[in-house]
Amino acid sequence: MGKILKFLLAAAICAAGIFLGRELLAGSDVEIPVISELIDSIHIDSEHSKINIDLEPFYTIEDDTALFTDSETILESQAISAGYSGESFRSVELKASQVNLTVGMSAVNTLYVESEKVQRYQAYVEDQVLYIIIEGTLSASGAVEGEGIMPSVQLFLPSDFAQTGGAFGLEVLASNVSMEALQTDSTMLKVSAGVVEMDSLVSRELAVNMSAGSVIGQNMNITESSELKMSAGSMSLGGSLLGTISAQATAGDMTLELEHPFEAYDCQIVCAAGKVTVAGESYSGLTAAETVSHGGPNLLDINCSVGVINVEFG
Numbered sequence: 425m426g427k428i429l430k431f432l433l434a435a436a437i438c439a440a441g442i443f444l445g446r447e448l449l450a451g452s453d454v455e456i457p458v459i460s461e462l463i464d465s466i467h468i469d470s471e472h473s474k475i476n477i478d479l480e481p482f483y484t485i486e487d488d489t490a491l492f493t494d495s496e497t498i499l500e501s502q503a504i505s506a507g508y509s510g511e512s513f514r515s516v517e518l519k520a521s522q523v524n525l526t527v528g529m530s531a532v533n534t535l536y537v538e539s540e541k542v543q544r545y546q547a548y549v550e551d552q553v554l555y556i557i558i559e560g561t562l563s564a565s566g567a568v569e570g571e572g573i574m575p576s577v578q579l580f581l582p583s584d585f586a587q588t589g590g591a592f593g594l595e596v597l598a599s600n601v602s603m604e605a606l607q608t609d610s611t612m613l614k615v616s617a618g619v620v621e622m623d624s625l626v627s628r629e630l631a632v633n634m635s636a637g638s639v640i641g642q643n644m645n646i647t648e649s650s651e652l653k654m655s656a657g658s659m660s661l662g663g664s665l666l667g668t669i670s671a672q673a674t675a676g677d678m679t680l681e682l683e684h685p686f687e688a689y690d691c692q693i694v695c696a697a698g699k700v701t702v703a704g705e706s707y708s709g710l711t712a713a714e715t716v717s718h719g720g721p722n723l724l725d726i727n728c729s730v731g732v733i734n735v736e737f738g
Contacts, residue, residue: 504545506537510582513554515591520599523560523577527594527603530580539577574599581606586626596620596637615639615657634659634676654678654731668723673698673731683738689724691716698728702735 510533523542530536535554539545544559560575581592586607593612594601601620610629613620615637622641631651632639644663652659652669654676662681669689671678675698682689686703693700693707693714700707702724707714726733 504537504539504542506545506547508535508547508549508554510534510584510588512552513549514552514589515593516554516556516581516585517593517595518556518579519558519595519597520577520601521559521597522574523558523599524574525558525577525579525596525599525601527579527581527601527606529585529605529607530583533582533584535582536580537577539575541575542577581608585609594620613639630665632659652678666722668725670725670727671733671735672727673733674729676731678731678733680733680735682735684722686737687718688720689722689737690718690720691724691726693726695726695728695733696730698730698732700726700728700733700735702726703737 513535516535523539537545537547537556537558539558539560542558542560544557546555546557548555556579558577560577581590582588585592586609589609591610591612592606592608593614595614595616596618597616599618601618603620603622603625605624606622606626608625608627610631611625611627612631613633615632615634617635618637620637620639622639622644624643624645625641626645628646628648629651630644630646630649633653634657635655636657638657639659639661641661642663644661644665646663646665646667648667650661650665650667650669652661652671654673656674656676658677658679660679660681662683664683665680666684669680671680691702691714693702693710693716695707695710695714698708702716724735726735
């Protein structure tokens with residue numbers, strides 16, 4: 425038996441060990457990538473010196489050099505091309521740090537991730553939720569060669585994600601994010617720092633919790649509820665926001681441009697040291713909640729501590 429084939433068999437045994445280790449850790453809090461039926465999915469190609477592992481959800485690396493390093497990370501010099509069957513999960517939780525991220529919709533019932541030069545990538549399924557962690561940094565060589573500040577990542581949600589009740593959660597740290605024409609049942613954003621731009625988001629529920637940075641949304645179509653919380657930074661959302669809109673600003677600047685008329689909303693306004701402007705009427709230093717009732721089907725609930733909230737209507 426040649427040395428190469430021996431090496432490949434040893435690698436296969438190690439992969440099987442990962443599978444058995446995951447079974448032993450079942451029920452613990454240890455985050456282990458899902459590797460279902462791994463032993464049966466290993467195929468050894470001695471002629472080309474490669475091990476092919478067929479997974480569902482499947483995971484591949486562009487140059488087929490490794491599945492994971494010891495710490496479940498991908499080296500910065502490697503690109504990632506991964507796909508996950510939409511039948512294996514209902515929701516997606518993505519944590520992105522120091523990347524340029526683009527999120528869109530796939531043409532098929534599969535979630536795809538494409539990236540270049542990320543420092544860490546991890547994915548696993550738990551309780552029908554697909555968790556993805558992506559981290560990227562600026563390398564010294566990349567800065568010298570002028571290849572850009574952060575690696576680029578593209579994520580495409582399954583085509584029937586909204587119809588199957590899919591919830592999309594995105595946690596952003598020091599990243600630039602562009603979301604275009606997403607269709608989800610619910611969308612949840614947590615922005616610690618960075619810039620998030622949304623165009624033509626269609627969702628039943630929207631939740632945004634921002635510590636710093638900027639969130640911009642246009643042509644929004646939120647049918648049931650919008651929960652907007654801001655500690656600092658700026659937030660600007662425009663489009664059709666119906667149902668209950670809860671807007672809270674501890675500090676910072678929030679602007680809502682609603683395409684429906686003022687009369688379609690009942691309003692409840694609380695403003696301490698900040699300033700709230702609704703349909704051209706300003707409120708500040710309120711000792712009690714100010715209410716405006718139109719008998720409309722929607723509620724606009726505003727609470728402003730120190731920041732500025734401005735609401736305009738179509």
